[in-house]
Amino acid sequence: MGRVPTSNETAGSAIVYAGRFADRVAEAGLPGGYAVLSEWEVLPAKLVADIEGATALVVLDPFSFPFEIMTGEQWGVPLIVVLPAGFDVEFLIAVFGEVVFGRLTLFDRVATADKGTWEVLRRRYGWAGSQRVALESDAPDDAAAEIGALLEAENATPAPLVDGAPRGAGPEKAIHLAEKAVLEPQFADAWGDRADDVAFDVLEVGAGTGRWAASFDLARTRFFGVDIDGNLVAAARANVLGASFERLGPDLILPYQNESFDLVFSVTVMHHHPTPAKKTLLSEMWRVARPGGRLLFLEEFVSGRSEEAVYPMSVNVFVALLLEATNEQVVLEHMESLRYPREDLTRGGVIAVSRLGVPEKW
Amino acid sequence: MSEDDFYTPTDIDMLRMENELLAFEVRFLKTRLGRSGRGLGISTPLSRISYLAEAKGDLVLLLRRLGSSPLGPVFRLSREYRVLENRYLYSPEPQGPPNSPYQISHLQGAERDLVLLLRRLGRPPLNLIFGRRRSFRTLQDRYLSEEDGTSSNEQRNGR
Numbered sequence: 001m002g003r004v005p006t007s008n009e010t011a012g013s014a015i016v017y018a019g020r021f022a023d024r025v026a027e028a029g030l031p032g033g034y035a036v037l038s039e040w041e042v043l044p045a046k047l048v049a050d051i052e053g054a055t056a057l058v059v060l061d062p063f064s065f066p067f068e069i070m071t072g073e074q075w076g077v078p079l080i081v082v083l084p085a086g087f088d089v090e091f092l093i094a095v096f097g098e099v100v101f102g103r104l105t106l107f108d109r110v111a112t113a114d115k116g117t118w119e120v121l122r123r124r125y126g127w128a129g130s131q132r133v134a135l136e137s138d139a140p141d142d143a144a145a146e147i148g149a150l151l152e153a154e155n156a157t158p159a160p161l162v163d164g165a166p167r168g169a170g171p172e173k174a175i176h177l178a179e180k181a182v183l184e185p186q187f188a189d190a191w192g193d194r195a196d197d198v199a200f201d202v203l204e205v206g207a208g209t210g211r212w213a214a215s216f217d218l219a220r221t222r223f224f225g226v227d228i229d230g231n232l233v234a235a236a237r238a239n240v241l242g243a244s245f246e247r248l249g250p251d252l253i254l255p256y257q258n259e260s261f262d263l264v265f266s267v268t269v270m271h272h273h274p275t276p277a278k279k280t281l282l283s284e285m286w287r288v289a290r291p292g293g294r295l296l297f298l299e300e301f302v303s304g305r306s307e308e309a310v311y312p313m314s315v316n317v318f319v320a321l322l323l324e325a326t327n328e329q330v331v332l333e334h335m336e337s338l339r340y341p342r343e344d345l346t347r348g349g350v351i352a353v354s355r356l357g358v359p360e361k362w
Numbered sequence: 363m364s365e366d367d368f369y370t371p372t373d374i375d376m377l378r379m380e381n382e383l384l385a386f387e388v389r390f391l392k393t394r395l396g397r398s399g400r401g402l403g404i405s406t407p408l409s410r411i412s413y414l415a416e417a418k419g420d421l422v423l424l425l426r427r428l429g430s431s432p433l434g435p436v437f438r439l440s441r442e443y444r445v446l447e448n449r450y451l452y453s454p455e456p457q458g459p460p461n462s463p464y465q466i467s468h469l470q471g472a473e474r475d476l477v478l479l480l481r482r483l484g485r486p487p488l489n490l491i492f493g494r495r496r497s498f499r500t501l502q503d504r505y506l507s508e509e510d511g512t513s514s515n516e517q518r519n520g521r
Contacts, residue, residue, distance in 0.1 A: 302379040314379040315386045335390040337383050345380050349387070 014151055015054045017042070019061025021140035028141035034148060039064040051077055058082070058147055060140050067099045075103060076174030076341060080147060083112040085138030089120045101125050105180070106211040106239070107173035111147060113138045126214045128239030174341040176211065179267060179298055182338050182350050184215050189334070189352070190263040190294040196220060201261045205254070205285060206269030207245060210236035218242035224261070226254060252277055254284045259360055264289045265296035268348075270318065271303075271310045278313070282325035291357040295330065297322075298338070302347040315349055322353070329356040414469035420501060421476040422450050433491075446475055477505055 014034050018025040022038030037047075044066060051057055051074045058080045059065045081100060083092065093101065102125060104110070111133035112118050118132050133150060135143050191200055200221045204212055207225025209232055216223055223243040227233050228250070236245040246255055264285045270278050289295055303312040313321070322330065330353040338348030425447055428437055437443045456468050480502055483492050492498040 301383045302376050312375070312379070314382045316382050319386070332390065335387055337387045345376060346383060347380070349383050 013054060014056040014058060015050055016058045016144060016148070017060060017065050018140065018144065019059075019064040021061055021144075024141040025060065025144040028145055034058075034151070036144075042066055044069045048074060056080060056151065058144075058151075060144055060147075062096060062100065072177070073174075073341075076171075076177055078173050079104065079108040080133060081108070081110055082135075082140070082143050082147070083110060083114065083117060083121075085112075085114065089117045092117070093121070093124070104131070105173060105176055106131065106209065106214065107176060109133050111135050111143060123241065126218065126240075128210065128214070130209070130235065130239050171342060178338060178340055179348070180215065182336055182348075183212070183265075183267070183296070183298055186265075186294075186296050186334060186350060186352050187215055187263070190296065200263070201290075202263045202265075203254070203256065203261045203285075203288060205248075205264065205266040205281060206272075207236055208232050210240040210243060210245060212265075212267060213240045213243045224256070228252075252280045252284060254288050256288045258287055259290045259293075260288045262290055262293045263296060264293070265298075267298045268300055270297065270299050271312060274311050275313075275321065278311075278318075278321055279325045282322050286326040286330065286355060289355045291355050291359050293355050294333065295353045295355060297351045299349060299351070300347050301349045302345050315351075319351070322351075326355070330354065331356060411466065411469070414466070414473055417476050417505065418450070418469050418472035420504070421446075421472050421479070424476070424479065424501065425451055446479065450475070473505075476501075480506055 015037065016025070016034045017037045019037075019039040022036055022041075025036055035050075039061070042065075047066070048069055048071075051070075054077055056078045057074075060082045061084075062081055063084060081096075081104075101121060104125065104127065106128050109131045110118065110121065110127065113135040115134075121127065122129075122132070133147060135146055137143065137146075194200065200216075202216060202221055202223050204210075204223070204225045207213075207227050208229075210225055213223050213225065213236075218241070223240075225233075225236055225243065225245045226248040227236070227245070228248045230247050233245045233247045236243075248254070266281070266285070270281065273281065285295055297318075299313075299318060300310075301313065301315040301318065303310060332351070333354050334350065334352040336350045337346045338350060339346040340348060428434060428443075429447060429451070438447070450472065456465055483489065483498070484502060484506070
């Protein structure tokens with residue numbers, strides 16, 4: 001039987017929920033000495049407190065895990081869900097689709113030995129290739145050992161797989177969810193009331209590993225992404241099916257024709273660049289947006305939230321730069337400030353503008 | 363130091379930037395609120411516009427009914443009646459959104475004309491003819507019933 005950890009024990013560490021398999025997992029032993037919970041040891045109040053302090057939550061037995069106690073804070077912890085073996089994929093979707101699968105982000109992973117089931121689910125929910133933990137065995141104790149070893153290896157050498165954020169960096173997922181909450185309504189607003197059979201062309205500047213592609217229905221959206229980092233472009237291509245990613249050259253000239261996109265957006269990109277580069281990017285984003293199309297920026301207007309090198313800009317400086325770069329041919333559609341989890345200052349802001357003008361081609 | 367150069371903002375810098383961000387958001391929200399208020403014709407409630415349009419519709423129907431009745435030629439002997447027919451039956455509808463000042467002024471005029479016409483028809487000897495008609499009494503109830511000049515229908519429409 002597994003032991004019940006205290007909140008202090010789980011802080012900064014991963015929690016393994018073994019449920020009905022707790023005895024087998026405890027006997028097999030986990031590398032790293034992670035706390036293992038059984039199905040009898042998940043009092044909601046305590047589990048919630050434990051999850052909030054954890055760096056990751058591994059669910060070995062999703063059938064008995066109380067997902068209903070998870071709220072916004074708990075979903076901010078990276079999740080690794082082990083798919084139950086021997087079940088039809090449609091059955092898994094019926095049971096876990098809305099509760100779990102539809103809520104997974106690029107910061108979460110799905111562990112399974114069944115490649116066929118993985119592919120079906122991946123296409124259905126737009127998961128990235130890097131989200132799969134390919135298990136050797138479906139047995140819960142073996143799965144626990146494999147995942148434990150994986151977490152240990154990642155702790156030893158954090159791999160920057162998600163836009164520079166190391167795997168298992170809990171706050172990064174919480175930040176992503178906060179950004180998602182303000183961005184997705186803007187994506188929907190840019191979609192507007194267009195008919196389903198009218199293509200929606202979207203470009204993300206600074207796409208990283210393509211984490212925002214999952215916010216679009218790629219069956220109805222032509223999603224393009226550019227990034228100056230070739231490794232991230234390669235990762236995005238591997239991660240996201242049905243989207244196109246290109247490397248952005250040092251001149252920052254977007255490799256697309258004028259007026260090609262209905263939505264052009266960037267997420268925390270501008271503060272990485274000095275003013276001349278910002279101006280070039282803004283001008284280019286305006287150039288490739290269609291008249292009436294939307295330009296969307298989620299930026300940090302109160303310096304950077306990390307130790308990385310940044311070129312801070314206030315919102316007033318940014319707006320002045322935007323107006324200059326676009327020759328004032330934009331109109332403000334939306335503005336919203338954003339406070340990140342566990343932050344004292346309100347740092348982020350979403351600015352949406354429409355491009356004015358008459359199309360070059362009718 | 364040029365703004366192109368990298369530097370670590372001080373606490374004061376960060377507070378100033380946060381203030382700018384929040385002030386910008388407040389300005390945007392105020393602007394959006396003002397714009398949406400004008401778009402809805404906030405100076406004239408929609409319920410009032412709806413009531414006025416209904417009064418104008420009743421006036422048009424009443425004029426048509428009167429004009430096509432055996433007493434139509436008699437009514438047309440009156441200059442005021444001919445003015446009403448010309449204004450509401452034969453003149454083009456004013457253009458523009460229903461909440462534009464010109465449209466609202468036109469509808470308010472129609473309401474006044476309807477009230478005056480109903481009062482005229484409600485006096486002897488015409489009241490002996492029209493007072494027996496249920497539809498006429500309904501119009502009187504709707505537009506003349508309140509002694510203080512505010513009809514029950516207007517009250518229902520939130521005036």
